[in-house]
């Protein structure tokens with residue numbers, strides 16, 4: 379249900395071209411961008427051609443977490459690193475958080491490509507997240523409405539990770555909470571709605587692909603329960619779907635602009651539970667780095683940004699996020 383993907387791709391190629399010796403080039407990022415490449419509608423504002431060359435990571439926790447020789451020191455090393463991250467957050471005037479599916483898996487919402495991911499277990503379900511297939515296949519739509527009706531998302535509740543990010547607002551200066559998630563759990567946890575930018579839309583509403591009508595998802599799901607297999611727009615008869623961004627759909631330009639501006643002006647960028655592999659969301663930490671922010675990556679799996687991050691945390695978010703926030 380969490381449809382990642384977009385036709386909007388931020389141009390990074392110019393940055394790669396000017397790679398300088400001793401800096402880690404950004405081929406990985408560019409490759410990821412090209413993999414998703416389609417229409418370019420927006421570039422990061424005021425990006426110079428300076429090559430990305432941040433300091434090396436202050437703490438690399440992943441090796442420790444994987445059980446190498448430093449394993450016996452893991453708790454101490456972890457806590458020391460969390461102290462340092464907390465210090466950065468305490469001193470920051472402009473914090474930006476980017477969250478992905480990883481923070482909601484602890485609320486029982488499966489991610490997409492993880493070991494228990496929706497698409498890993500049911501590759502056909504990925505088709506439903508592609509707008510072309512969705513529009514052209516009424517059988518697929520009918521199946522998708524049934525899946526929406528039964529989704530774990532309706533029973534999900536925010537977890538300690540969500541609540542820690544809400545608490546972060548109280549203890550530090552959070553400018554924006556950018557999320558790739560569509561579940562609304564940040565707001566449910568108490569994060570200020572005005573600070574949350576839902577880059578991939580949300581499931582609380584249904585939208586018409588014809589006229590742009592929007593209405594509560596609950597009402598449309600009631601129609602499905604009442605027997606409509608493929609409910610149509612009450613205004614124009616057009617195709618309905620959740621108000622999420624599917625593959626092939628453009629992000630909302632105003633949301634993307636707001637996210638880029640926030641990334642550009644932050645001094646700490648905290649990426650939590652996201653693989654940072656889907657553009658343009660994945661361009662946001664890069665914008666932050668280019669403008670001098672510290673980057674903290676908290677994700678169970680490695681990300682392309684780990685070599686550029688000032689700290690990488692592999693511990694479960696439900697453990698690490700509260701531990702950091704209570705240290706602020």
Ligand SMILES: [Zn+2]
Nearest residue numbers: 586589611614
């Ligand atoms: Zn309509």
